[in-house]
Amino acid sequence: MEKHYTDSKVKGVSTGTTILAAVFDGGVVIGSDSRASIGGDYISSKTMNKVIQVHDRIFCGIAGSLADAQAVTKAAKSHLSFHSVQMESPPLVVAAASVLKDLCYKNKEELQAGFMTAGWDRKKGPQIYVVALGGMLLNQQVTIGGSGSTYIFGYVDAKYKPNMTREECVQFATNALALAMGRDNVSGGVAHLVVITEKEVEHVVVPGDKLPRFHDE
Amino acid sequence: MLGETEPQWLSEEVKTGTTIIAIEFNGGVVLGSDSRVSAGESVVNRVMNKLSPLHDKIYCALSGSAADAQTIAEAVNYQLDVHSMEIGEDPKVRSAATLVKNISYKYKEELSAHLIVAGWDRKDGGQVFATMKGLLTRQPFAVGGSGSSYVYGFVDAEYRKGMSREECQQFVVNTLALAMNRDGSSGGVAYLVTIDEHNTEEKVILGNDLPTFFDQ
Secondary structure, three states: OOOOOOOOOOOOOEEOOOEEEEEEOOEEEEEEOOOEEEOOOEEEEOOOOOEEEEEOOEEEEEEEEHHHHHHHHHHHHHHHHHHHHHHOOOOOHHHHHHHHHHHHHHOOOOOOEEEEEEEEEOOOEEEEEEEOOOOOEEEEOEEEEOHHHHHHHHHHHHHOOOOOOHHHHHHHHHHHHHHHHHHOOOOOOOEEEEEEEOOOEEEEEEOHHHOOOOOOO | OOOOOOOHHHHOOEEEOOOEEEEEEOOEEEEEEOOOEEEOOEEEEOOOOOEEEEEOOEEEEEEEEHHHHHHHHHHHHHHHHHHHHHHOOOOOHHHHHHHHHHHHHHOOOOOOEEEEEEEEEOOOEEEEEEOHHHOOEEEOEEEEOHHHHHHHHHHHHHOOOOOOHHHHHHHHHHHHHHHHHHOOOOOOOEEEEEEEOOOEEEEEEOHHHOOOOOOO
């Protein structure tokens, strides 16, 4: 049987990825690409959704090892649903992020996954929390992650403005994902976006041929 | 004193972990660079000009190992002087880029420097050439150095064909500022060189005059 060696530091299937989340006036957009690959040689899924729902108005973007991310989000989902039954109200976004952070921090030696948690709650409105690889928790207005994110730091720094409208923010997120997918060979496919506001949650999928094109395409 | 070892940066290779960019406009080119030279975690020069003249109207932007990049630039500067005396007129930008490419390719295992060559000549106007690892390709614009990874998205989105000289200068300054903010190996001041038929203009933009963005 032929063994498939890769020199990826992440074992097994990795979401070489681009994930992004941004707060706008009244809500938050969280988005990702859809490619799952083994070390950058073989694409194991072209249509994977890396934005996972952990509660009604709280979603998580995952990056890193797919197996680790799935295990952690499953555990977090069950923690959160128990927590919200106990509290008799929907969980706060920071609570969801803290659950993830605890799991990542306590298991930091074994895990290789990073998360961004985006959602809406009644106390603080739209928020984004980033849980980095070692278990650090940070609140940010806009954040990007995954291998493809290196290429769009400049774009996000230049183009993000606080208090954008929903349409502007969705366009900003789509553009940023398209640019990252255009430069990172382990990000690609379609762009998954989730727009979370007080009233509703909307999924937008932008297929590859409808993504914005830039000067050299 | 017993047990004292030398500082780590003395044994680290000096790199121009860098951001460099060159862009062509109708009638000339604009080159830009940051000014940080690092040896491991130390900044050994915070005001180095990485835009090096190869000839009156041809400059190159240095990145990678500082020693390798400077040596290539000096060697090509000499070769171009000889060449332009032999042909009796100013050299073409493509000739300068080819000389750089020849050295980069021949010594590709030993050298680790990437030079972007840009300038103006009478035949083809403003031109930008990338010469990484020994290839030679003409492009409307080129970015390089460690900081360039962070701004690929920005330059892909913002570049348009047919930008004016001023728009190109602003594009270069914005790109450098964004990259210097994110790349630990880029920083300091921004150097700009604008070359056209009539003159070659060098400019420095100090740190506090660089554009700022939403989180600063």
